[in-house]
Amino acid sequence: MSSDIDRRPIPEHAEVLVVGAGPGGSAAAAHAATAGHDVVLLDAATFPRDKTCGDGLTPRAVAELDHLGLGTYLDDRPRIDGLHLHGWGAQQRVRWPSGHFPGHGSAVSRMELDDAIRELAVARGARMVQGHKAVDVTMSGGRIAEVVVEGPDGRRPITVRDVIVADGVRSGLGKALGREWHRDTAYGVAARAYVPSGRADDPWMGSHLELRGPDGALLPGYGWVFPLGDVAPGPLGELSGGVLNVGVGALATSKRPAHMALRPILEHYARMVGDEWAITGTPFRLTSALLPMGGAVSGVAGPNWMLIGDAAACVNPLNGEGIDYALETGRLAVELLDDTRRSPDHTGRWRDILVEHYGLAFSAARRLAGVLTVPQAVPTLGRPGIRSASLMSLVVRVMGNLITPDDADLVARAWRTAGRVSSRVDHRPPFQ
Known part of the structure; x- marks a missing residue:
């Protein structure tokens, strides 16, 4: 065609x-x-x-x-039930919350x-x-x-x-x-690669909130592992069969830019999760991007x-x-x-x-993202947060863009209130 x-x-x-x-x-x-x-x-x-x-x-x-x-189109693609969150010696499996959207996600290259x-x-x-x-x-x-x-x-x-x-x-x-x-508000830098895996049909997306570099230093970012299922020969070229998308991302602002060599960090992260995710080869198709948010x-x-x-x-x-x-x-x-x-x-x-x-969600989220670019903010908030199932459920809901203006529960109302407060003090509101 x-x-x-x-x-x-x-x-x-x-x-x-x-x-x-x-x-x-x-x-x-x-x-x-x-x-x-x-x-x-x-x-x-x-x-x-x-x-x-x-x-x-x-x-x-x-x-x-x-x-x-x-x-x-997604019938023969992975059905993702939620996020498997890791960090600071703890982990939580959090399902996508029920509500206005389906109770599952997916992943497709x-x-x-x-x-x-x-x-x-x-x-x-x-x-x-x-x-x-x-x-x-x-x-x-x-x-x-x-x-x-x-x-x-x-x-x-x-x-x-x-x-x-x-x-x-x-x-x-x-x-x-x-x-x-x-760029005075938070923006992102990220890199991703593909790896062959024996767990490419896993129903959970992996997310590591504690990201460390090859030297063990804590970085202002996170890592992800998204299962793509069995990929047919051709689309990704290098291989067919079970494939994962493995990546790392970091937050930055013009005042606190992210000085990170993404390729070695991504390769280190792929090795770190290799046993857990049954990775059977080296990363390929490594690419990176800069993201306005x-x-x-x-x-x-x-x-x-x-x-x-x-x-x-x-x-x-x-x-x-x-x-x-x-x-x-x-x-x-x-x-x-x-x-x-x-x-x-x-x-x-x-x-x-x-x-x-x-507008409200973006204002609140980018203000929080700006806080996370401050050194030590991630461990200060993340270490106790990863141990709270209710807080991690909120994190998944926010990260999954799953709070809508029609939601009337306490969490949704609190998030919109945070957005309204944030919007009032924004020197440049979203889209302005």
């Missing part, structure tokens, strides 16, 4: 141009095509392609895939997941353009009139009505449109464009999770598009939607 699509001429016009075919962009394209819009989905890569990620799917992400029409959602968008009518990058825009009356696309044959314009920007953490097109990333960007929308997913820093500030937010913002952006005739300027409306859905 990809080779046939790649030979098609670049479209001259799109009602809706979606820039970036990751989970958020492809989900937006699928929703928009289903709603009857003429959609072009553009990506600089040729699929399938790899993406630095933990590959974990929270129950919130599972719910969004089901909403998209891909619920059965981004090489496979992104391609599956992209193919769904194409099947629903989106026109796919691969191997072409959006590099500039032509404006008319404050609106995007054309998006300039660069590919092997040079540059060409695509005239547009609306643009959904889903080109990832660096967001080149977003930057051209005025997007600015503010918690809505720490401004310029998320204009009269006829919106930034979604990672481009809008819709990433959990405590653990770097963003697939669920990407899928969700893709759907919300298309819902706003359907109001275009009534109110054609997205600038304030899209920012308000992001704030309404994520």
